[in-house]
Amino acid sequence: MSTTLAIDLPDFLPAEHDSHPRHIEIVSTRSQKRARPRVIYALVAVAGLFVILMGQLVLSIWLSDGAYQISGLQQTQRDLSRDQQALGESLNVLQSPQNLAGQASALGMVMNTGSQGFLSLSGGVTRAPTAATADTTVAADAAIYTPNALITPDISALGAAAAAAAAAVGTGAPAASTGAGSVASTPGAPAQTVLPSPITH
Amino acid sequence: MTNPRRSRRRLALAIVVVFAVVGIFAVRLVDIQLVRADQLTADSLGKRAVKTPTYAARGAIVDTNGVVLADSVNRFDLTVSPANIALIDAAGFLRRAKDGTTSRVTVMQAATEIANLTKQDPATIFSSLTKNPTSNYAMVSKSVDLATKRAIEKLKIPGTIFKLHPRRTYPNGAVAGNLTGFMSTDGPGGGLELGDDKSCLGSTSGSTTYEQGADGVQIPGSEVINTASKPGGTLKLSIDSDLQWFALQAIAEQGTAIGAQSATAIVLRIKDFHLMAVADWPPVDPNNVDGSDLANYGSHAFTAQYEPGSVFKAMSAAMLIDTGIGSPAMQAVVPSHWVTPEGSTVNDATPHPEQHLTLTGVLQNSSNVGISKLGSQVPEKTRLDYMKKFGLGQATAVGFPGEATGLINKLPWDNQTHYNVLYGQGVSATALQVAQIFATLGNGGVRLPTTLVESCTKADGTVTGVPSATGTRVVSERTAKTVVNMLESVVQAGELSQAVKIPGYRVAGKSGTAEVASNGGYTGDRVVSFAGIAPAEDPQYVVVVTYTKPATIKSSAAAAPTFKKIMSQVLTKYRVPPSTSPSTYPATTW
Numbered sequence: 001m002s003t004t005l006a007i008d009l010p011d012f013l014p015a016e017h018d019s020h021p022r023h024i025e026i027v028s029t030r031s032q033k034r035a036r037p038r039v040i041y042a043l044v045a046v047a048g049l050f051v052i053l054m055g056q057l058v059l060s061i062w063l064s065d066g067a068y069q070i071s072g073l074q075q076t077q078r079d080l081s082r083d084q085q086a087l088g089e090s091l092n093v094l095q096s097p098q099n100l101a102g103q104a105s106a107l108g109m110v111m112n113t114g115s116q117g118f119l120s121l122s123g124g125v126t127r128a129p130t131a132a133t134a135d136t137t138v139a140a141d142a143a144i145y146t147p148n149a150l151i152t153p154d155i156s157a158l159g160a161a162a163a164a165a166a167a168a169v170g171t172g173a174p175a176a177s178t179g180a181g182s183v184a185s186t187p188g189a190p191a192q193t194v195l196p197s198p199i200t201h
Numbered sequence: 202m203t204n205p206r207r208s209r210r211r212l213a214l215a216i217v218v219v220f221a222v223v224g225i226f227a228v229r230l231v232d233i234q235l236v237r238a239d240q241l242t243a244d245s246l247g248k249r250a251v252k253t254p255t256y257a258a259r260g261a262i263v264d265t266n267g268v269v270l271a272d273s274v275n276r277f278d279l280t281v282s283p284a285n286i287a288l289i290d291a292a293g294f295l296r297r298a299k300d301g302t303t304s305r306v307t308v309m310q311a312a313t314e315i316a317n318l319t320k321q322d323p324a325t326i327f328s329s330l331t332k333n334p335t336s337n338y339a340m341v342s343k344s345v346d347l348a349t350k351r352a353i354e355k356l357k358i359p360g361t362i363f364k365l366h367p368r369r370t371y372p373n374g375a376v377a378g379n380l381t382g383f384m385s386t387d388g389p390g391g392g393l394e395l396g397d398d399k400s401c402l403g404s405t406s407g408s409t410t411y412e413q414g415a416d417g418v419q420i421p422g423s424e425v426i427n428t429a430s431k432p433g434g435t436l437k438l439s440i441d442s443d444l445q446w447f448a449l450q451a452i453a454e455q456g457t458a459i460g461a462q463s464a465t466a467i468v469l470r471i472k473d474f475h476l477m478a479v480a481d482w483p484p485v486d487p488n489n490v491d492g493s494d495l496a497n498y499g500s501h502a503f504t505a506q507y508e509p510g511s512v513f514k515a516m517s518a519a520m521l522i523d524t525g526i527g528s529p530a531m532q533a534v535v536p537s538h539w540v541t542p543e544g545s546t547v548n549d550a551t552p553h554p555e556q557h558l559t560l561t562g563v564l565q566n567s568s569n570v571g572i573s574k575l576g577s578q579v580p581e582k583t584r585l586d587y588m589k590k591f592g593l594g595q596a597t598a599v600g601f602p603g604e605a606t607g608l609i610n611k612l613p614w615d616n617q618t619h620y621n622v623l624y625g626q627g628v629s630a631t632a633l634q635v636a637q638i639f640a641t642l643g644n645g646g647v648r649l650p651t652t653l654v655e656s657c658t659k660a661d662g663t664v665t666g667v668p669s670a671t672g673t674r675v676v677s678e679r680t681a682k683t684v685v686n687m688l689e690s691v692v693q694a695g696e697l698s699q700a701v702k703i704p705g706y707r708v709a710g711k712s713g714t715a716e717v718a719s720n721g722g723y724t725g726d727r728v729v730s731f732a733g734i735a736p737a738e739d740p741q742y743v744v745v746v747t748y749t750k751p752a753t754i755k756s757s758a759a760a761a762p763t764f765k766k767i768m769s770q771v772l773t774k775y776r777v778p779p780s781t782s783p784s785t786y787p788a789t790t791w
Binding site for chain 2: 082083085086089092093095096097098101113114115116118126127130135136138139140144145146147148149150151
């Protein structure tokens with residue numbers, strides 16, 4: 001109950017002489033109660049904030065852990081690529097012509113530039129392979145002619161070991177090449193210039 | 202009792218104090234962020250961030266099939282920190298084995314273990330470990346490979362650090378050592394390593410900055426690449442390394458047998474003037490340059506100019522026929538000794554009775570007198586023009602480091618040179634230029650740019666350095682075909698025909714026994730050579746073999762068997778079908 005009129009309070013209030021003072025409680029009205037913000041919202045906001053902060057912390061821990069993992073994997077990748085390079089290096093040396101020819105000749109193989117034959121379509125031999133002679137080979141024990149410092153003694157020993165193994169199996173010496181018994185290969189001796197044609201009806 | 206004025210004063214005082222504090226902070230802020238920013242940043246980076254150079258590998262050199270001729274491989278330098286070693290007491294450091302047992306390892310033991318792996322002297326290693334106990338750096342072993350590095354790492358010796366130090370390796374050894382050159386401690390030493398260093402092979406280093414924690418461990422993910430390093434490009438040659446090896450073996454065998462000072466062999470594919478093999482003997486193994494004489498470094502096929510001798514008769518005959526002045530049947534009366542109208546003398550290699558030879562016969566018999574009598578009918582200026590068009594007197598399109606151009610005397614030629622040039626004396630050329638001449642004749646008279654380097658593939662994939670394919674017309678196609686046909690007479694019935702004939706194929710060729718000039722005169726030494734084209738009816742390959750200053754066989758009979766060997770290998774390797782028609786050539790006598 002309020003009024004707009006000014007109330008002039010007395011200078012002092014009469015003393016209360018009640019032996020039983022009345023217990024007065026101030027309670028909020030219903031509208032005041034409705035207007036009050038609910039605790040649950042605050043709790044949710046603070047909890048949400050807390051969750052976000054925790055989430056951020058966990059994410060950043062996870063990220064740095066991932067970074068260490070990446071670093072570890074990169075290290076592995078680097079080691080593997082170094083392995084690959086080292087193996088490639090060995091392969092290149094084993095593939096060098098000095099090594100291949102040396103090992104082949106240790107196995108008993110013979111180089112022959114005349115080893116190729118040609119047949120014509122009509123069935124004749126236009127060029128027969130010829131036997132290996134001094135004319136058709138080069139020395140395969142390459143070290144003295146075309147040195148390769150990377151072929152170490154243990155690499156060239158591989159050929160000798162293989163030759164010993166082959167000899168133990170008993171393969172024997174390579175058979176002599178067919179020799180000159182076949183058609184003499186002079187230029188300009190085509191067997192037949194006419195191709196056989198199919199017979200149709 | 203609240204006094205409004207006093208509370209206002211307190212409020213004002215509080216505001217002033219707040220502003221003062223803010224002011225102090227602002228001044229401090231400006232001081233740190235603006236005034237001393239650079240110095241503080243530098244200080245902090247020095248304490249936290251580390252700048253390291255990054256290296257990229259040098260480019261590889263490969264042959265036409267991709268076989269690696271030169272490559273950069275990982276090697277590691279083993280360094281130690283002697284200060285750390287000094288902290289190890291006399292009993293040794295603790296080493297924990299995989300099964301958990303521990304053992305004490307003294308420094309001497311550690312040095313011996315390292316020495317066993319790197320094949321060094323244990324005493325040397327021990328002294329480098331202990332010599333300077335206060336220093337932080339000492340080199341122990343250079344250039345250990347990956348397996349050795351891993352084995353040394355397993356030893357867990359404290360204070361050892363490996364630094365990556367790439368090294369150049371040449372897996373095929375001396376096969377292409379004359380062409381690739383080598384890498385020395387000062388950088389490229391000759392050959393394509395030097396010539397194509399800037400344009401293709403060289404790599405540029407970059408730098409990255411990473412941050413490290415207080416214990417010196419790199420913080421992962423903190424790298425910032427300041428400048429990226431760029432690896433070198435791959436240089437692809439037209440050489441076939443297997444054929445190069447074969448050619449080198451062939452000339453090495455024969456060169457040793459006849460006691461020659463040096464030898465070269467060149468195989469050129471006529472279709473596109475690609476060099477399939479350029480072999481020089483004695484060879485250089487770039488893995489072990491100290492094992493060869495300094496004089497043998499590089500490719501003499503490119504750099505040595507000499508008087509080629511009778512191989513030039515093919516060019517002289519081509520000049521005669523192309524100008525129309527001569528023909529294969531052009532007749533000459535040929536004594537073995539001739540005094541020219543100008544007073545100079547021309548001699549044949551061996552004395553013989555007077556012969557009636559055609560131009561073809563002159564080539565077959567390799568008669569100096571014959572070619573002089575006939576070839577001198579072409580004016581000097583015309584001959585000089587032809588020689589230039591054939592590529593003499595100028596470097597080839599290859600541009601090899603140190604390539605020689607050859608020398609042609611200026612016009613007018615003196616009375617002797619007027620005739621000498623016709624049979625390849627009094628003019629100098631390289632073996633490459635001789636091959637070029639024969640390839641031009643085989644290619645129907647068109648000279649294409651000679652190619653050694655096919656391309657350069659840079660790290661980002663761009664391909665550069667592909668040579669042009671435009672040719673120069675030197676003689677007419679008919680002339681070229683005619684001359685090649687005439688040269689078949691040399692192989693079929695010439696002096697060396699038994700040594701040079703290849704069964705199943707028509708081969709054209711020309712021998713050359715040239716005198717070596719010295720101090721204004723000619724010595725007893727010879728440069729013997731044989732140049733040939735096969736198959737003659739459809740030329741595909743040119744092979745030129747030369748031997749310099751042989752001791753025993755001083756005629757081209759020394760070069761002929763090597764030519765046959767190499768040309769047979771070329772024809773077999775590249776599956777050239779045999780000739781279907783017999784070899785016929787114009788009449789040699791009249």
